[in-house]
Amino acid sequence: xxxxxxxxxxxxxxxxxxxxxxxxxxxxxxxxxxxxxxxxxxxxxxxxxxxxxxxxxxxxxxxxxxxxxxxxxxxxxxxxxxxxxxxxxxxxxxxxxxxxxxxxxxxxxxxxxxxxxxxxxxxxxxxxxxxxxxxxxxxxxxxxxxxxxxxxxxxxxxxxxxxxxxxxxxxxxxxxxxxxxxxxxxxxxxxxxxxxxxxxxxxxxxxxxxxxxxxxxxxxxxxxxxxxxxxxxxxxxxxxxxxxxxxxxxxxxxxxxxxxxxxxxxxxxxxxxxxxxxxxxxxxxxxxxxxxxxxxxxxxxxxxxxxxxxxxxxxxxxxxxxxxxxxxxxxxxxxxxxxxxxxxxxxxxxxxxxxxxxxxxxxxxxxxxxxxxxxxxxxxxxxxxxxxxxxxxxxxxxxxxxxxxxxxxxxxxxxxxxxxxxxxxxx
Amino acid sequence: xxxxxxxxxxxxxxxxxxxxxxxxxxxxxxxxxxxxxxxxxxxxxxxxxxxxxxxxxxxxxxxxxxxxxxxxxxxxxxxxxxxxxxxxxxxxxxxxxxxxxxxxxxxxxxxxxxxxxxxxxxxxxxxxxxxxxxxxxxxxxxxxxxxxxxxxxxxxxxxxxxxxxxxxxx
Numbered sequence: 001x002x003x004x005x006x007x008x009x010x011x012x013x014x015x016x017x018x019x020x021x022x023x024x025x026x027x028x029x030x031x032x033x034x035x036x037x038x039x040x041x042x043x044x045x046x047x048x049x050x051x052x053x054x055x056x057x058x059x060x061x062x063x064x065x066x067x068x069x070x071x072x073x074x075x076x077x078x079x080x081x082x083x084x085x086x087x088x089x090x091x092x093x094x095x096x097x098x099x100x101x102x103x104x105x106x107x108x109x110x111x112x113x114x115x116x117x118x119x120x121x122x123x124x125x126x127x128x129x130x131x132x133x134x135x136x137x138x139x140x141x142x143x144x145x146x147x148x149x150x151x152x153x154x155x156x157x158x159x160x161x162x163x164x165x166x167x168x169x170x171x172x173x174x175x176x177x178x179x180x181x182x183x184x185x186x187x188x189x190x191x192x193x194x195x196x197x198x199x200x201x202x203x204x205x206x207x208x209x210x211x212x213x214x215x216x217x218x219x220x221x222x223x224x225x226x227x228x229x230x231x232x233x234x235x236x237x238x239x240x241x242x243x244x245x246x247x248x249x250x251x252x253x254x255x256x257x258x259x260x261x262x263x264x265x266x267x268x269x270x271x272x273x274x275x276x277x278x279x280x281x282x283x284x285x286x287x288x289x290x291x292x293x294x295x296x297x298x299x300x301x302x303x304x305x306x307x308x309x310x311x312x313x314x315x316x317x318x319x320x321x322x323x324x325x326x327x328x329x330x331x332x333x334x335x336x337x338x339x340x341x342x343x344x345x346x347x348x349x350x351x352x353x354x355x356x357x358x359x360x361x362x363x364x365x366x367x368x369x370x371x372x373x374x375x376x377x378x379x380x381x382x383x384x385x386x387x388x389x390x391x392x393x394x395x396x397x398x399x400x401x402x403x404x405x406x407x408x409x410x411x412x413x414x415x416x417x418x419x420x421x422x423x424x425x426x427x
Numbered sequence: 428x429x430x431x432x433x434x435x436x437x438x439x440x441x442x443x444x445x446x447x448x449x450x451x452x453x454x455x456x457x458x459x460x461x462x463x464x465x466x467x468x469x470x471x472x473x474x475x476x477x478x479x480x481x482x483x484x485x486x487x488x489x490x491x492x493x494x495x496x497x498x499x500x501x502x503x504x505x506x507x508x509x510x511x512x513x514x515x516x517x518x519x520x521x522x523x524x525x526x527x528x529x530x531x532x533x534x535x536x537x538x539x540x541x542x543x544x545x546x547x548x549x550x551x552x553x554x555x556x557x558x559x560x561x562x563x564x565x566x567x568x569x570x571x572x573x574x575x576x577x578x579x580x581x582x583x584x585x586x587x588x589x590x591x592x593x594x595x596x597x
Contacts, residue, residue, distance in 0.1 A: 022565075024568045024570060024571060026570060026590045045581070049581070049585075053585075053588070122493060122518065136518060137518075137521065138495075138496050138518070138521065138522050138525065139496065140496060140522075140525045140526065140579070140580050140581060141521070141525065141580070143580075143581060144525075144580050144581065144584055147581075147584055147588065148584055148588060148589075148590060150590055152524075152570060152571070152574070152590075154520075186492075187488060187491055187492065187516070190488060190491075190514065190516065190517055191514075191517050220491075220516075220517060222517055
């Protein structure tokens with residue numbers, strides 16, 4: 001009987017033989033991350049245990065991204081404690097403005113194909129885009145990694161999702177993940193790993209593949225794994241990662257479910273207010289008025305997302321009454337976007353650009369609050385009622401292309417119907 | 428703690444512990460306060476009537492979505508002996524075990540409030556002797572049982588820094 005990517009990676013880290021779905025294994029963790037929304041209590045607890053018991057602390061990154069910049073004294077004090085901890089123990093630290101954990105870990109060369117990576121954040125599934133088993137855990141788990149370098153895992157069953165054909169211009173990985181959410185429902189893949197495969201994945205750039213793995217968190221997935229290819233190897237090499245140990249699924253691997261999506265004919269999708277699985281094709285709801293447009297987060301705040309927005313808004317102005325905020329996912333993306341002149345285009349169009357961080361995802365920093373009855377269209381991952389600080393506002397979720405096209409017109413708009421909406425980076 | 432005996436206390440499907448058993452949306456309130464009002468919105472009077480040693484019998488996906496470890500700390504304060512449910516939210520399941528709270532996936536049909544339950548973690552069995560209900564569940568692996576006995580992951584690792592619990596392979 002064959003094995004899935006998840007079974008193989010967990011098995012390789014737990015003694016060597018492939019593990020079987022349902023088993024509980026104790027596995028060596030290659031890298032871990034804790035961010036500022038979880039570090040406060042965890043670091044206090046870890047300090048109590050003493051330095052002698054932290055032999056693996058250097059493979060745990062500390063990331064200051066959620067409270068970036070800190071909106072209150074508690075967060076500011078947590079940041080000071082995190083910096084002091086990193087100085088004392090030698091953990092890598094990413095400071096305010098460096099970017100979101102899921103962006104800075106791959107950019108920092110901290111992971112490669114075949115790795116097992118955990119982070120105190122549900123979107124740690126992002127690392128699956130690089131053929132690494134990435135999953136979300138809590139502060140206690142990260143403490144255990146610092147102490148022993150290991151964690152226990154329940155080996156997940158896997159859902160295999162084949163993406164049939166390259167996406168059309170104006171259609172992005174986000175439209176695929178929204179389609180999956182409409183199909184399976186939020187938490188529809190609870191406990192399970194996803195494996196995305198097929199020509200639709202091969203055609204995607206790395207930025208888009210990261211969206212595919214990232215947004216699996218809303219499906220409840222434990223991991224979302226892609227096979228590695230030349231694009232993966234080139235990206236990892238360019239970012240200084242260790243030599244890849246790519247892992248493929250066996251042809252006779254056992255899957256809990258198989259799904260095929262005809263990505264070649266897929267239309268842009270949006271999730272309507274409050275429920276991430278209330279998903280409809282953009283053409284069905286085109287014309288719905290919006291007042292706030294947000295591009296950013298670990299789901300869609302990457303360079304290709306900002307390039308799409310600039311392609312659509314070049315030489316144009318935002319629709320009257322619309323405000324738009326761009327939050328790059330990392331300092332590296334911020335610098336690239338500046339060098340490419342994207343911020344000049346977006347700023348001239350009427351958008352504001354903010355420092356890299358989790359930014360507009362959730363009302364943590366307190367400056368994205370929407371007014372009563374306002375409709376926000378966002379490239380983020382979640383749209384729970386009140387997530388942006390006002391339960392009387394609505395949050396709709398789409399790709400960066402859908403957000404930029406809607407910011408241009410003032411209504412929910414299919415990017416395929418506006419100039420520049422067909423932008424895609426040359427392969 | 429291989430055998431747990433306690434009375435059933437019922438909670439419905441898809442209950443988020445972030446919303447109903449933490450201070451995530453009640454800033455400034457501590458675990459002691461949350462323990463007096465936990466699950467009030469989904470099961471009025473739940474915390475008030477909860478007796479130390481009772482077992483939470485929940486519907487599907489208990490602890491769904493994001494889940495803070497604080498929820499388990501609150502449940503320890505309430506005196507929760509174990510939780511059984513047909514399924515758990517992934518992060519909650521992990522947090523429960525890491526913080527020494529037994530969680531067992533099990534068919535809960537036929538179990539009503541107040542039923543005295545017997546849970547055998549090693550053998551993998553849940554029973555309501557008074558009703559002649561006996562259900563087999565996958566026994567928890569030795570590693571997890573030892574972790575629960577130690578009171579959670581950190582106390583476990585202080586005793587077993589090599590994760591080796593002897594006998595059954597980890």
